Amino acid sequence: MRILVTGTEGQVVRSLTERAGRLTDVEVVAVGRPALDLARPEAVAAALDPVGADVIVNAAAYTAVDQAESEPELADTINGAGAGAVAAAAARRGLPVVQISTDYVFDGSRERAYGEEDATGPVSAYGRSKLAGERAVQAANANSVVLRTAWVYSPFGKNFAKTMLRLAGTRDEVAVVDDQIGAPTSALDIADAILAVAAQLVARPGDDGLRGVFHMSAAGRASWADFAEAIFAASRAAGGPTAQVKRITTAEFPTPARRPAYSRLDCGKLEVVHGVTLPDWRESVPSVVERLLAEIR
Numbered sequence: 349m350r351i352l353v354t355g356t357e358g359q360v361v362r363s364l365t366e367r368a369g370r371l372t373d374v375e376v377v378a379v380g381r382p383a384l385d386l387a388r389p390e391a392v393a394a395a396l397d398p399v400g401a402d403v404i405v406n407a408a409a410y411t412a413v414d415q416a417e418s419e420p421e422l423a424d425t426i427n428g429a430g431a432g433a434v435a436a437a438a439a440r441r442g443l444p445v446v447q448i449s450t451d452y453v454f455d456g457s458r459e460r461a462y463g464e465e466d467a468t469g470p471v472s473a474y475g476r477s478k479l480a481g482e483r484a485v486q487a488a489n490a491n492s493v494v495l496r497t498a499w500v501y502s503p504f505g506k507n508f509a510k511t512m513l514r515l516a517g518t519r520d521e522v523a524v525v526d527d528q529i530g531a532p533t534s535a536l537d538i539a540d541a542i543l544a545v546a547a548q549l550v551a552r553p554g555d556d557g558l559r560g561v562f563h564m565s566a567a568g569r570a571s572w573a574d575f576a577e578a579i580f581a582a583s584r585a586a587g588g589p590t591a592q593v594k595r596i597t598t599a600e601f602p603t604p605a606r607r608p609a610y611s612r613l614d615c616g617k618l619e620v621v622h623g624v625t626l627p628d629w630r631e632s633v634p635s636v637v638e639r640l641l642a643e644i645r
């Protein structure tokens with residue numbers, strides 16, 4: 349199977365390339381800026397050359413959640429129209445497309461895990477742009493899967509785990525929000541799930557049941573403070589820096605973008621339809637932390 353993936357530097361892109369490297373029958377071809385710029389949707393088709401590809405994965409996105417509040421048009425273009433253009437390019441070649449989306453399409457006002465059919469209601473410019481992308485992809489290509497994930501961290505790029513380890517190197521105590529509940533999800537686990545879903549799409553082209561929206565986050569529940577404590581525990585165990593976590597409220601840590609207070613995703617549909625389950629979030633923390641420590645040292 350040959351996977352064409354958008355972006356070259358992102359957490360999910362790099363994880364996908366790494367995980368596919370373990371498989372003998374999967375090749376990942378990553379295409380990113382400057383050759384492919386989702387901010388120029390009209391040029392996407394020409395830049396994406398899916399010759400020989402079996403499936404396209406759109407893992408590139410405008411992911412700066414706070415910054416999106418001050419440049420919502422750019423976020424919309426990249427995450428909305430740009431994603432739609434990738435899906436359309438796939439459709440023209442008769443190829444399936446996998447679109448990565450987010451728990452931030454929900455408003456987070458309830459305390460029960462969200463199912464795929466639950467009403468969306470993004471509370472940020474980023475969330476609105478990603479919801480626009482889901483819709484654009486589905487309108488452009490019926491042979492599509494939207495995988496909503498959450499709280500992504502990995503050995504690559506910028507992410508919460510790397511930030512916490514850096515802070516632990518310079519401080520004894522770190523204040524972390526304790527009233528947003530979700531599921532920290534390793535991009536390496538996301539990559540394994542994408543590979544499994546992509547293989548099904550390629551193997552069963554006529555099976556409409558495999559298409560549609562699916563939730564794909566780690567099992568379990570955590571606040572950002574819980575996640576920080578798990579990162580520090582893993583770091584301590586590996587001889588790395590550690591800090592005390594001071595649990596604070598969202599109100600004590602104002603950010604330009606609002607975030608859902610509760611955004612756990614019910615991933616039962618992915619398990620039933622695709623046979624894919626991600627591990628509990630706690631299981632994946634130590635191995636990522638060990639790799640980040642090796643990089644920081």
Ligand SMILES: NC(=O)C1=CN([C@@H]2O[C@H](COP(=O)(O)OP(=O)(O)OC[C@H]3O[C@@H](n4cnc5c(N)ncnc54)[C@H](O)[C@@H]3O)[C@@H](O)[C@H]2O)C=CC1
Binds near residue numbers: 356358359406448506
């Ligand atoms: N990071 C997170 O916590 C979450 C991410 N997601 C989604 O997962 C997917 C992957 O996210 P990450 O790998 O964490 O993101 P990332 O920020 O690590 O990487 C984003 C990638 O998109 C590329 N990109 C940005 N603007 C582009 C443009 N105009 N044209 C072409 N490429 C462009 C970047 O170069 C990079 O390769 C995205 O769709 C994101 O919305 C969903 C939930 C949470």
